[in-house]
Amino acid sequence: xxxxxxxxxxxxxxxxxxxxxxxxxxxxxxxxxxxxxxxxxxxxxxxxxxxxxxxxxxxxxxxxxxxxxxxxxxxxxxxxxxxxxxxxxxxxxxxxxxxxxxxxxxxxxxxxxxxxxxxxxxxxxxxxxxxxxxxxxxxxxxxxxxxxxxxxxxxxxxxxxxxxxxxxxxxxxxxxxxxxxxxxxxxxxxxxxxxxxxxxxxxxxxxxxx
Numbered sequence: 001x002x003x004x005x006x007x008x009x010x011x012x013x014x015x016x017x018x019x020x021x022x023x024x025x026x027x028x029x030x031x032x033x034x035x036x037x038x039x040x041x042x043x044x045x046x047x048x049x050x051x052x053x054x055x056x057x058x059x060x061x062x063x064x065x066x067x068x069x070x071x072x073x074x075x076x077x078x079x080x081x082x083x084x085x086x087x088x089x090x091x092x093x094x095x096x097x098x099x100x101x102x103x104x105x106x107x108x109x110x111x112x113x114x115x116x117x118x119x120x121x122x123x124x125x126x127x128x129x130x131x132x133x134x135x136x137x138x139x140x141x142x143x144x145x146x147x148x149x150x151x152x153x154x155x156x157x158x159x160x161x162x163x164x165x166x167x168x169x170x171x172x173x174x175x176x177x178x179x180x181x182x183x184x185x186x187x188x189x190x191x192x193x194x195x196x197x198x199x200x201x202x203x204x205x206x207x208x209x210x
Contacts, residue, residue, distance in 0.1 A: 045180045053154070071174075073108045076172075095111070098194060111141065116148060119142050169184045173203065179196060182196075
């Protein structure tokens with residue numbers, strides 16, 4: 001029968017379990033209170049408020065990305081980083097699944113890195129290839145960390161520090177208004193997010209048909 005692990009073994013086991021728990025501020029089904037000064041997540045479904053403030057970051061092509069190009073689109077916002085030990089990959093798998101299932105050119109995903117020092121446009125381009133991401137529908141963005149934090153905290157209502165983020169995705173309507181926030185690692189929440197996205201995608205079309 002193998003012996004009990006020594007002190008060094010326990011340290012390694014603890015580190016492994018910490019990595020499994022995730023790199024964000026939320027893991028599994030339990031939400032963790034964000035640090036002081038960080039925003040609380042938006043409700044899963046909410047009435048439209050004011051349009052989001054415009055921002056400019058850098059895309060995988062190295063060119064500036066202006067959020068004004070999202071006008072008239074329904075879009076998903078999220079925060080991640082390429083070297084995340086596991087949860088980010090699963091978070092982005094959920095986004096990839098959503099984009100495949102809701103195959104609508106007016107649905108866009110906007111994923112901000114919270115590790116811009118390491119996540120260059122080229123690094124993000126290679127990362128996007130792992131998901132066979134269509135650059136027309138899925139924008140992986142980097143840039144100045146101060147701008148990323150501003151967008152994450154005040155527009156997405158998600159925490160973001162270097163290497164720290166939420167595992168949620170947020171939904172914006174065609175007028176750039178935040179409409180809901182969902183945990184991307186929970187299948188039932190992803191289903192609810194798809195339901196809201198379908199509703200928001202249909203909104204202006206229903207008005208045009210009336």
